[in-house]
Amino acid sequence: MFFSDEFEARFADMLTHYPTRRSTLVPTLLYAQDEIGYLSDEVVAELAQRLDLNELEVRNVISYYSMLVTKPRGKYNIQVCTNIACMLKGGEELLDHCKHKLGIGHKETTPDGEFSLEEVECIGACSWAPAIQVNYDFHENLTVQKMDEVLDDYKKKGGEIL
């Protein structure tokens, strides 16, 4: 269907690692999301069919995990940690700053589709708090100024292909 050869190869390989097809659901969802950007109705239908599940079961699992989404989000998903370590080091200020600067709130996307913002729990970078994650990349020991630079960098990258 609409998946890349790389995805297909991974998928085929994954099936051999689990006792039943349905066991591959969670990683498959993640790879599909990375590739398509979000878990569209078509993706849900396709994976349900491939894994011998009904669509409802796939949706049940998607909704359980906050990192899986069924709506498109920005090209850059800014995940600001406000868990205890980051909170003590100014994570909440960072979040507020992002909200202001991007003009969007938690789980919202800018109209140009470049950025979305998310307040997240600990991302395992406490030693370098406050930390954020943009897609799969980490940015640590941030201040409001550094945050601006990070955002500007991404804005510049915006036109380029990821």
Place this chain on the structure above:
Amino acid sequence: MADLTLTVDGKKLTAPAGTLLIEACKSVGIEVPSFCYYPNLSLQGACRMCLVKIEKMPKLQTACTTVISEGMVVATDSDEVRQARKSMVELLLGNHPLDCPVCDAGGECELQDMAFSYGAAESKFMEAKNHKDEQQWSPVVYFDRPRCILCYRCVRVCGEGMDVWALGVQNRGVSSVIAPNKQDHLECEECGMCIDICPVGALTSGAYRYKTRPWEMNHIGTTCTHCADGCKTTLGVRRSDTGMEIVRGDNRDKSGINNDFLCIKGRYAFDFAHSTERLTQPLIRKDGKLSPATWEEAFALAGKNFAEIRTAHGGEAIGVVGSSRTTNEENYLLSKFARMVLGTNNVDHHRTADFPALAAALRGKSGQTASMRDVLSAPAILLIGNNPTEQHPLLAWQIRSNVRLRRAKLYVVNSQPIKLRRQAAGFAQIPAGAEAHAVAFLAGDDAALDHLVHQSATRESLLALRDKLRAETGLVVAFSSEIRGADVARLVHSKFAGAKFIALADYANSRGAADMGLYPDLLPGYEPLTTDSRFAQEWGTLPTVPGLTVPAMAAAAKAGTLKALYVVGANPVARFGLDPFAFSGSFVVVQDMFLTETALMADIVLPAANAYEKSGTFTNTCGDLQLVKKAGEVAGVKSDFEMIVRIADAMGFEVRKLVPFGGGTHADMGQSRGAQSGEADRHSVWLEAHGLEPRMSPFDPVAIFDEIQRLVPSYHVSRLDLLAGNDQHTDIGEAGPGAAHDPNLIIPANDDLFSSGTLGRYSHTLNSVMENKNAPAPSEVGAD
């Protein structure tokens, strides 16, 4: 399994190893409160309502997931346990809307009961409640999210029980929510199991919601009038302008062969009874038009014409068509009326299975028919043809439950990949129409193999399947109506050790119509028309020449030899595709609820009560006999039983010969004067209220039931058990010799989950669900 001994609240008790603690407690009358636990569903452990203290265990334990062990010492009523329950109820009520005054479940809600018995009187929660509007998921299912206590019973019963998997849980933790399979609506079997199993009012039904309060209803346990499986359904009724309105159907008391199962038809399709198109006045054709008339006029005219035709042309000039949805007593009475009063053997009904062939094949062999209960307990089941999920929902439920709970082996032989194949240990997809060949093969004829090889069914797989079947002991074999005539005998005589059989017919009392002799060549109990039959002895001289079948009656009417036709609760014109003008020269009397194609051509139409509005018995397709009790009431209709008697009376026949009422029984109906005057009235009021009628009446079906039990050997069952509301299995092997019939006279009804012959046409619920869109056009569905 070995018994273990444990102590609960100081009481010693023993239970088999493997028993859940909550069940062990229940067995000695100790109630451990629970929400998510539901017998026969997988364990959930979600609600924590069943917490108990078990000695040597550090924390409170959930009794619903703990298996008992030897020497266990349990406290279910300590301060600690009581406090835990209180907190659970308090948490559940934290965001509960507490709209009990308008909630359907109010008055029979498990949360109310728990709050009353175990809850706290105060709440520490001060926050505003989280409200969500209620959602309609289908015409049948509504969801009121804030009332949901997340016990997941609905999810499990739909998935594990129904094998539909239409409900799921989305999100997690406190934001978990029950979700339907199509995001904002449901596409499912619309059975309503999820609604009835919901302990609170979160899932409500389109049929019942906001209609009444539970305590305003009377509840009457009767038998479903739709398919041939015979579910017990408890109808909730309430006074209405025209009598008693049925407002609810369920089987929450789990009595009857179906436990708490009902399909959409048993649970919601009672609404045909309140259709605005119901006939509530007799109609007589005057100047070519059916016009309202009085009962007296109608009976007098019917009686006069039937009597004249009988005198002038003999009984052979009169035809009688009975129903597969009238009671056994009515069918028997009709059979008797035809032979004794009209003097004709022209008696038939819409046949949907070859019971006479089964009677013939099992003649003299008792214990070879399976009851609906056997389907739940048999170690192995063979299903040939049919799609029970659509046509026999209870049978499908019994099969699924048996496979799931007792690991029964199911073998399916079908031309379609029917849904039950998902439970099957062996599935052979044979070519369409090859059912008879499959029977020949199973019976040992290897030459039949050539007709069966198809898609996945190879020679080897079919031979392996037969070997497996031969190795099973205690097999239950259910077969579709494609298996007829000689094939029935072939199947019954195939080498399956200890097998028991079920012939699958289509309507609620198809079996009863057959058992009660609605055949031109058979009397009740599959007795032939001999001069020395029990019936000839009891009823007097009877015609002995076999009469006409329905198609033959139409031909005779066209030829001018059939002068009259009496149709009781059937629609042969639509069902048999008869030319209505064939009968234009005949005098036609039709008893029905609606102006069917057959009623439209009648000279007299008598408005009939349906099975929910009268008393008697039904026999399901397995032969299980059950009570039918009067629940609803609509002014202006009469039972078929009463109408048959009234016509006999109008013909000048002595009705006591037809209905031996009051014989030998004497009842003191009270005094007509003095202090006890009016007692008779009070007596009959009481009887009415209990769905009974005074035994001194010629309209008393019990008088006929007495006769059935006396003259039909397979109906020698325990009257006491039956009256107590239990099903009693009648064994067709004990009945008369049966007969070989033209197999073409069997016409399948082709009803599915969302259609039910004439009744389905007038059921708003069945017509409103979107899953019904694929159902056959009304002109193609069954008539009775």
